[in-house]
Amino acid sequence: MKKDGLIYTVIVSVISAFLFVFLLSLAYGATKGKVEENQRLTEARAYLVAAGIEVSENMDIEVSFNTNFPNFDTDSAYQTTNVNGKSVIVSPFQGNGLWGTITGVIGMTFDLQRIVGFEIVSHVETPGLGGRIDEAWFKTQFKGEYAANGIVVKHGGSGGDTDPDNGQVDGITGASRTSDSVQVIINQQIEKIKSELGGTN
Amino acid sequence: MDEDSPVQILKNNIWYSNPIFIQILGICSTLAVTNNLTNTVIMTLGLLFVAAFTNLTVSLLKNLIPRKVRMILQTLIIAFYVIIVDILLRAYLPEISKALGPYVGLIITNCIIMGRAEAFAQSHGPLISAWDGITSGLGYMWVLMLIAFVRELMGFGTVFGITVLPAGFTPWTIMVMAPSAFFLLGTFIWVAKTIILRQEGGK
Numbered sequence: 001m002k003k004d005g006l007i008y009t010v011i012v013s014v015i016s017a018f019l020f021v022f023l024l025s026l027a028y029g030a031t032k033g034k035v036e037e038n039q040r041l042t043e044a045r046a047y048l049v050a051a052g053i054e055v056s057e058n059m060d061i062e063v064s065f066n067t068n069f070p071n072f073d074t075d076s077a078y079q080t081t082n083v084n085g086k087s088v089i090v091s092p093f094q095g096n097g098l099w100g101t102i103t104g105v106i107g108m109t110f111d112l113q114r115i116v117g118f119e120i121v122s123h124v125e126t127p128g129l130g131g132r133i134d135e136a137w138f139k140t141q142f143k144g145e146y147a148a149n150g151i152v153v154k155h156g157g158s159g160g161d162t163d164p165d166n167g168q169v170d171g172i173t174g175a176s177r178t179s180d181s182v183q184v185i186i187n188q189q190i191e192k193i194k195s196e197l198g199g200t201n
Numbered sequence: 202m203d204e205d206s207p208v209q210i211l212k213n214n215i216w217y218s219n220p221i222f223i224q225i226l227g228i229c230s231t232l233a234v235t236n237n238l239t240n241t242v243i244m245t246l247g248l249l250f251v252a253a254f255t256n257l258t259v260s261l262l263k264n265l266i267p268r269k270v271r272m273i274l275q276t277l278i279i280a281f282y283v284i285i286v287d288i289l290l291r292a293y294l295p296e297i298s299k300a301l302g303p304y305v306g307l308i309i310t311n312c313i314i315m316g317r318a319e320a321f322a323q324s325h326g327p328l329i330s331a332w333d334g335i336t337s338g339l340g341y342m343w344v345l346m347l348i349a350f351v352r353e354l355m356g357f358g359t360v361f362g363i364t365v366l367p368a369g370f371t372p373w374t375i376m377v378m379a380p381s382a383f384f385l386l387g388t389f390i391w392v393a394k395t396i397i398l399r400q401e402g403g404k
Contacts, residue, residue: 009267016262016274020281027285031292038295099303127304128236129377134299174377 043105046119050090050107051083052143053117077196080110088116091193095185098177100124102133106189108147112197114164115151118142118186130178141169142186150190153183205325207332214336217397220313221344222390227313231345232382234304238361241349242342243297244304247290249338251282252314256334258282259322275318276309283309313337348385352376 044065048055051068055061065072068081069090078091087110094103102123107116118139125131132138144164145151153171154161161168171179220226227248234240258278266274287305290298298305308314317337322330353359356376358366375381 003267004269009269012265012267013270013274016266016277020277024281024284024288027288031288034292035288038292042295122299124303127234127240127301131300173372173374 043121046092046105046121047079047090049119049139050105050117051081051088052107053083078193083116086110089193089197090116091189092121093185093189093192095181095188097123097125097181098130098175099126102181102185106142106186108190108193112190112194113146113148115142115145115147115186125178126175130172130175132172132175133178133182138170138172145169147186147190150187151183153179155179205329207329210329210333211336214333214340215343216340219340219344219393220316220337221341221386222393224313224316225390226316227311227341228386230304230307230311231348231386232379233307234301235345235349235382236352236356236377238346238349238353240301240304241345243290243294243301244308245338245342245345247283247286247305248308248311248313248341249335250286251279251308252317252338253331253334254282255279255314255318256322256330257327259318260325260327260330263323271323272319275315279314279318280309313341344389348382348389351385352381356381 041061044061045055047069048061048064053064053068055064068083069079072079078089081088081090088107089110089112090105090107092103092105094101096102100123102120102125104118104120104122106118108114109116120134120139123131123133125133141161142151146165146167149167152168154168155171155176160170214220218224221228221231230244230248234244255275255278259275262274262278283306286308287298290301290305314334317334321333325333350360353361353376354366355373358364358370358372373381
């Protein structure tokens, strides 16, 4: 058969496309369970962190999750749990970042005065810039922060913000848009929890 | 010396025709990932893997592939390996996969891979092509690591996330942002070219 002929070209293209895509779907199928498992653990871990529970490297996340959220209700917008005798409201959030959806979990004290914990589950922000919202220093800033009137993710200035009572956290250098998005997402979520709680009480 | 000997290929890809500062290929990612050494290492390892296997596969299939659809099939092969890398990261290194996000997918558009497949693998044997892919990846890696080292050190005061500069150090914001990669790359090309020209002049 002529190597530059139409039929040969079509046959080779179809066979190679089929073969490579087939191999890909095999690889995808083989790792699917593992990926879903990772996703589930990431979410469970996020709930624990948001509830203010210390998550260490070698603890069994699933066991801890089941002890802390025995009545986990997937239909509800928020979960309540008791951590060290204090009621905590934990709620999953999602909103628009710079490039795509940011999802995560936020925990608040029952009176909605302070943030207990904040964890990102997924985002597609720029690695090294907006992607730094997933770094520990950024996320732990929210822990204990006064948020009755919402929070402000600050730009500029130097020295950083260490006061947990002013409702302000440090933004990320070079990622103002992502920092703004996080501020909007968190404030919307706090409002949402407020109205949900108001609706049921 | 034989142009196609393994040693000469290594030398060329690492220095004399380095993909970054001589061929100026694939520099888009120098801007993006090099403000952090850890991300840079993973990204360049991903590129090395994809370049090696793409070259190997293209070289193996080169006699079967009709010239007309050569490029599109190369792209298919590259995309195949990039998605494999993405799947593997997702399954076994979820943290890294989360940190790199969309950049793994962007390896597809890295010109080094396509460039080497077209310029080398199309006309050479499978093993030597794979070697060319590996050494191109290494040439890419060391330059990017050097840039990332300077950017992370000046931008955050850290190396691989470990603080090395004293607490009083004021981070250079510009080093975190994309433009600093241009400044550093430009400076780097200047230095490298000067050395190469001096070597040639000395012959």
